Amino acid sequence: MIRSDWGDWLVRDVEDATPDGVAIWYLGCNGFVVKGREGTTIYVDPYLGLGDPPRTIRMIPVPFDPDDVQAADAVLATHEHTDHVHGPSQAPILANTGAPFYAPDDSVAVAREEEAWTDEWDVADDQLTDVVESDTLEIGEFTVHVEQANDPDATHPVSYVFEHEAGTFFHGGDTKPTDEFERIGDEYAIDLAALAFGTVGQIPDKRTRDPKRTRWYNDENQIVECAAALECERLLPSHWDMWKGLTADPAALHHHAASFDHPRRLELVEIGDRVDLS
Template sequence: MITSDWGEWLVRAIEDADPDGVAVWYFGCNGFALKGSEGTTVFIDPYLGTGSPPRTIRMIPVPFDPTDVTNADAVLATHEHTDHVDGPSQAPILETTGATMYGPDDSLAVTREEGWTDEWDVTDDQFEEVSEGDTLEIGEFTVHVEPASDVDATHPVSYVIEHEAGTFFHGGDSKPAEEFERIGTEYDVDLGVLAFGTVGNVPDKETGEPKRTRWYNDENQIIEAANTLQLETLCPSHWDMWKGLTADPKALYHHTNSFEYPTTLEIIEIGDRVDL
């Protein structure tokens, strides 16, 4: 059972919020929640685990206990990695709220392999497979499933979430992708999330020996992706999470200066809220 370092205040803040347009909260790692003016609430990649020490060591608080979530319409998964699809983090949200989980085939395969429907009170009809090109209507949000480029994942996707107040993009752990130019032209993205981190040493899964590891965009890659996507505002994520791969997003101010996009760099920390 997951126990939060912070108690219930963050989930209560989300549930009590009454945004004029869309409010966005950051959970650390690559987790976010979006809440619209009509109350529709969508979680994206919420991960509340501590990793697998000593290989992956969580460097930030666990912001909430998933059993405390009482209002959610959907959980979106970008790809199958543990810090994006995790039974103890997400199944209790589905159980308590009756929300639907959307994800590509390999993400939903994890839920079956881990036996979510056996261990928690969730049903098969709470899982819906998506693929690139799909469009979902979730309450007041229109969600477009788009491609992503993550060589460490077997089937990653990104999401473009449209609302009358603005458009939000979540790239998962994607690095620059060929399709980003089309996405940038097709959508007018107000706020975009891209994973950022250093290249560092992480113990190898098999040997335990330190191994040079690049899981996320470096300074140049994240600005290349943001510029191609024509992001009005770039919000770096994932930089806070794993020991050995943490980064300083303030360094990105220097990298944005000579590019047309992103227009604004929005640096947020775990628990912060921004609005579209």
């Protein structure tokens, strides 16, 4: 059972909020909660695990206990990695709320086969739904488009574009630059883009446990390349806070972004922070 360092205040803050447009809470790692003015609440990549010490060591608090979540209209995952598809973090939300889980096929396979969510938790098989690029989901007041992503470490990654009357939010998962982002930037007016950012570090190999030079996320130049192609108004760097050896300073991105037309602004947040579209 997951025990939060923070109790239930963040979950209650989300559930009690009445945003004027769209409120977005950063959960650390690459997790977010997106809530609209009518109350539609979507969790994206929420991860509350501790990693696999000493290989992956969590550097931030566990912000809530998933058993405390009583309101969710959907849970989305971008790809199959443990910090994006994790039964102990996500299945209790589905069990408590009856919400659907949307994810690409390899992510749903983790939930169904590797982690057996329908056996280990009170999750129905029809709550687990595959998505593919070009799909469109209508979730309450949001139209969610499933788009391309480029994560060479994943078997089937996707990104999501959340459209709402108040604005458009792009969640890239752990994507790196791709030619598809120019098309996406032309197709949608993206107000806020969340993109994974981190350093290159020495991480123990999963099999041998020998230190291995590891790049899992965008560096400073790659993340600005993504943001420029997407033509986003605001860039929110994510994932930089999570793993020991791969943490980074997002404030450094001011220098890298300064000469580009996009992003026009950096949105630097810490775990538990809220940003708004209105």
